Amino acid sequence: MGILDRKQRQKDEVRASILDTAWQLIVTEGWQSFSIRKIADAIEYSVPVIYSHFENKDAILLEFNRKGFQLLSAALARAKSGEPEPASQIRAMGRAYWDFAFENKEYYQLMFGLGIPTCEAVSRIPALANFAETIIGSINAMVPAGQQPPFDPWLKYQSFWSMLHGLVSINMIRIGQPEQTEPPHGHLPQQVLEDVICSFIRGIQATVPTPAADPSSAINRPDN
Amino acid sequence: MGILDRKQRQKDEVRASILDTAWQLIVTEGWQSFSIRKIADAIEYSVPVIYSHFENKDAILLEFNRKGFQLLSAALARAKSGEPEPASQIRAMGRAYWDFAFENKEYYQLMFGLGIPTCEAVSRIPALANFAETIIGSINAMVPAGQQPPFDPWLKYQSFWSMLHGLVSINMIRIGQPEQTEPPHGHLPQQVLEDVICSFIRGIQATVPTPAADPSSAINRPDN
DNA sequence: AACTTTGCCTAACACTGTTACAAAATGTAA
DNA sequence: TTACATTTTGTAACAGTGTTAGGCAAAGTT
Numbered sequence: 447m448g449i450l451d452r453k454q455r456q457k458d459e460v461r462a463s464i465l466d467t468a469w470q471l472i473v474t475e476g477w478q479s480f481s482i483r484k485i486a487d488a489i490e491y492s493v494p495v496i497y498s499h500f501e502n503k504d505a506i507l508l509e510f511n512r513k514g515f516q517l518l519s520a521a522l523a524r525a526k527s528g529e530p531e532p533a534s535q536i537r538a539m540g541r542a543y544w545d546f547a548f549e550n551k552e553y554y555q556l557m558f559g560l561g562i563p564t565c566e567a568v569s570r571i572p573a574l575a576n577f578a579e580t581i582i583g584s585i586n587a588m589v590p591a592g593q594q595p596p597f598d599p600w601l602k603y604q605s606f607w608s609m610l611h612g613l614v615s616i617n618m619i620r621i622g623q624p625e626q627t628e629p630p631h632g633h634l635p636q637q638v639l640e641d642v643i644c645s646f647i648r649g650i651q652a653t654v655p656t657p658a659a660d661p662s663s664a665i666n667r668p669d670n
Numbered sequence: 671m672g673i674l675d676r677k678q679r680q681k682d683e684v685r686a687s688i689l690d691t692a693w694q695l696i697v698t699e700g701w702q703s704f705s706i707r708k709i710a711d712a713i714e715y716s717v718p719v720i721y722s723h724f725e726n727k728d729a730i731l732l733e734f735n736r737k738g739f740q741l742l743s744a745a746l747a748r749a750k751s752g753e754p755e756p757a758s759q760i761r762a763m764g765r766a767y768w769d770f771a772f773e774n775k776e777y778y779q780l781m782f783g784l785g786i787p788t789c790e791a792v793s794r795i796p797a798l799a800n801f802a803e804t805i806i807g808s809i810n811a812m813v814p815a816g817q818q819p820p821f822d823p824w825l826k827y828q829s830f831w832s833m834l835h836g837l838v839s840i841n842m843i844r845i846g847q848p849e850q851t852e853p854p855h856g857h858l859p860q861q862v863l864e865d866v867i868c869s870f871i872r873g874i875q876a877t878v879p880t881p882a883a884d885p886s887s888a889i890n891r892p893d894n
Numbered sequence: 895a896a897c898t899t900t901g902c903c904t905a906a907c908a909c910t911g912t913t914a915c916a917a918a919a920t921g922t923a924a
Numbered sequence: 925t926t927a928c929a930t931t932t933t934g935t936a937a938c939a940g941t942g943t944t945a946g947g948c949a950a951a952g953t954t
Contacts (some may be wrong), residue, residue: 453900481941492903494944503942515797522804532812533871539805540834540867547838558784558835560842573739580746581763588756604840604862604877605833605869610764610784612836614771618784636768638828641873643764645829647757647871670697677931705910716934718913727911 450603461499463489468506507556514553521546558615561614578603588651602650609642685723687713692730696776701731731780745770782839799814802827812875826874832868 455518467488471480482503486493500506525542528533546552554560584605585599617635691712695704707728710717724730749766753759771778778784802824809823809830841859 482943483941493942494904495902497943498901512795512797515795515801519797519800519804522801526804531747532808532810533875535808536805536812536830536871537867539808540830540863540870543834544838544863547842551842554838554842558839560839565704571736571739573736573743576743577739577746580743580750581760584750584756584759584763586756588760598861601862601865604859605837605866606760606764608836608862608866609829609833609839610767611840612832612834613829614768614778615782615784616832616835618771618775618778623790635828636826637822638832639764639768641825642829642832643761645869645873646764647760648873649865651757706912707910718935719933721912836934840916 464496465509477552477556510553510556515558517550517553518546581606585650590651606646609646613639613642633664688720688723690726691732701776701780733875734777734780741774741777805830809874814875830870833870837863837866
């Protein structure tokens with residue numbers, strides 16, 4: 447029954463060419479403006495053929511989402527395997543994460559929804575100046591008198607914002623999943639928040655009151 | 671010349687009703703499915719009237735983007751003003767940031783492009799398990815033998831991922847701005863990365879080789 | 895050769911953002 | 925009040941989008 451084999455092979459070829467073309471479109475024109483019709487034109491098939499391979503447009507994007515996480519995961523594993531010590535592994539994985547994101551911008555943006563028009567304008571918002579000022583003020587006031595020379599409050603501000611935004615967006619993405627309304631491993635995301643804040647403060651000021659000394663505010667905060 | 675005043679007043683009213691309706695649509699149906707035509711229907715004007723107040727659809731979204739940052743900035747300033755010490759100010763601002771994001775999900779998603787369909791599916795990606803495993807492995811191996819009881823590697827993993835993702839996405843958003851291809855305050859984003867990684871490691875393991883001891887890998891990394 | 899199944903395309907539906915142009919309402923001047 | 929000018933508004937179109945129903949033709953089966 448080589449006929450069915452050939453048919454399957456042809457179907458797979460079409461599927462692959464859909465994904466190839468889609469990726470090419472995403473890379474060249476950005477994932478904003480990629481359409482079923484453009485793919486159909488490029489692969490020289492009619493539009494409904496695409497729907498016989500993928501349920502809808504999102505299913506195609508989801509395919510790249512999946513592959514992106516596979517690639518990222520592999521990149522981290524590779525970085526880790528090259529390092530003997532756990533601490534250097536962490537450092538290597540952090541760098542690998544960064545490198546993956548900027549060497550595969552299209553994947554990363556697809557994975558986390560970056561690149562939307564409103565995003566582009568964020569850096570030109572005037573209120574950002576207040577935002578930065580408010581935070582940097584406290585950072586500057588917190589650094590002990592005899593601090594080492596290479597202390598850069600702007601750098602610390604960026605760290606702080608990054609940590610907060612990462613925390614929020616990762617928790618916001620997984621909202622709406624039915625099984626994950628309860629904390630997946632027995633702790634609330636707010637505990638991660640406290641942990642992150644605590645790490646940040648400890649990184650600037652050596653001695654700081656730990657949140658464990660004030661558990662009411664650390665754990666029993668209103669749950670959204 | 672009260673006539674011109676009245677005209678201006680009426681124009682402002684229309685503009686306000688456009689924004690009101692747009693926001694209502696965003697809150698009820700999500701910002702994905704909000705359209706010029708729906709606004710026009712709701713305010714009982716024809717479509718081109720909207721284009722006489724806003725250049726295009728993105729300009730309306732940008733308006734909320736701006737307002738969102740103003741609100742966030744104000745919330746942080748409020749949180750800060752209630753605290754005497756710098757460290758507690760940082761903590762309060764961190765919590766205020768979190769609270770703002772989840773009490774104003776629509777604003778936050780609009781500001782940072784969350785809520786796109788592919789985002790929703792992230793938590794169901796199988797490769798995420800490998801991803802988490804790889805990182806948690808190193809975290810577990812790094813924690814010193816006599817660690818305090820409340821050490822949760824899953825929590826640390828979430829902190830780590832959040833920091834990295836926040837760092838990447840904030841740097842990715844401001845890319846393409848012509849004046850910001852050079853570092854805005856004399857340091858590369860990679861330095862922030864090293865700072866964040868270093869803080870994280872120090873938060874787990876007290877003694878860790880600082881990146882300053884190995885500046886070649888910390889600063890002179892290939893620039894994208 | 896007749897029948898069935900499969901694969902494929904045309905054409906439509908219901909939307910979207912955006913804009914050219916004509917009509918209506920409003921203002922000003924005679 | 926009438927005639928003209930200006931502003932304001934709506935209609936209708938253009939060029940897209942995702943998605944799907946229905947029919948035609950080719951391929952496989954009996």
